[in-house]
Amino acid sequence: MNIEFARREDAQQIAEMSRDLIEAGLDWRWRPERIWRAILDRETAVIKAEVSSRLAGFAIMRFHWAEEAHLDLLAVKPLFRRSGIGATLLSWLESSALTAGVSIVRLELREINKQAMQFYKHRGYQTVRNIPRYYSERETAIAMAHDLWSDVSAREIK
Ligand SMILES: CC(C)(COP(=O)(O)OP(=O)(O)OC[C@H]1O[C@@H](n2cnc3c(N)ncnc32)[C@H](O)[C@@H]1OP(=O)(O)O)[C@@H](O)C(=O)NCCC(=O)NCCS
Numbered sequence: 671m672n673i674e675f676a677r678r679e680d681a682q683q684i685a686e687m688s689r690d691l692i693e694a695g696l697d698w699r700w701r702p703e704r705i706w707r708a709i710l711d712r713e714t715a716v717i718k719a720e721v722s723s724r725l726a727g728f729a730i731m732r733f734h735w736a737e738e739a740h741l742d743l744l745a746v747k748p749l750f751r752r753s754g755i756g757a758t759l760l761s762w763l764e765s766s767a768l769t770a771g772v773s774i775v776r777l778e779l780r781e782i783n784k785q786a787m788q789f790y791k792h793r794g795y796q797t798v799r800n801i802p803r804y805y806s807e808r809e810t811a812i813a814m815a816h817d818l819w820s821d822v823s824a825r826e827i828k
Pocket of ligand 1: 780
C-alpha cells in the first residue's frame with residue numbers, strides 16, 4: 671500500500687467514493703469541485719491510499735486552527751477493508767497533526783454508522799455530543815474527538 675497526496679485527477683473518484691460510501695442517502699455535498707478546492711487548500715491535507723496503483727481509500731483533514739484539526743472525510747473501498755488501510759490513513763494524518771503542534775482531532779459521523787464509530791473508538795476517539803439534524807437537516811451526527819497529546823504523554827510515562 672502506498673500513501674500519497676491526492677492530485678487533480680483523483681478528485682472525481684474521491685467525490686464518487688464520498689457520495690457512495692459516506693453520503694449515501696444524503697445530499698451529495700462533496701462533489702469533485704469541492705474535493706479539488708480541498709486539494710488546492712494549503713491548510714487541508716487530501717491523501718489517498720493506493721494498492722497496486724488502484725485507489726483503495728482516501729482521507730481529508732483540515733488544519734485551519736492553531737490547536738485543532740478536523741477530519742472531514744475518510745473512506746476505504748469495501749474490497750480493501752479490514753486490512754489496516756483506514757488506520758494507516760488516519761495515523762498518517764494524526765502524525766502530521768502532531769508535527770504541526772495540533773493536539774485535538776475532531777470529526778462528525780452519522781449516528782447510523784456504527785461500524786465507523788467502532789473504528790474511531792478503536793483509534794482512541796471519544797464521543798463528545800450528538801448534533802440533531804446535522805446531515806441534510808434530518809440525520810443526527812455524533813461528534814467525536816481525540817486528544818493526541820494525551821496518547822503521547824501516556825507513552826512517555828510508561
Ligand atoms: C470506517 C472505515 C474507514 C474503516 O476502514 P478499514 O480500512 O476497514 O479499517 P482498518 O482495517 O484500519 O480497521 C482498524 C480497526 O478498526 C476497527 N474496525 C474497522 N472496521 C470495523 C467494523 N466494520 N466493525 C467493527 N470494527 C471495525 C477494528 O478494530 C479494526 O481492527 P481489526 O480489523 O484488526 O479488528 C471503512 O469501514 C469505511 O470506509 N467505511 C465507510 C465510510 C465511513 O463510514 N467513513 C467514516 C465516516 S467519514
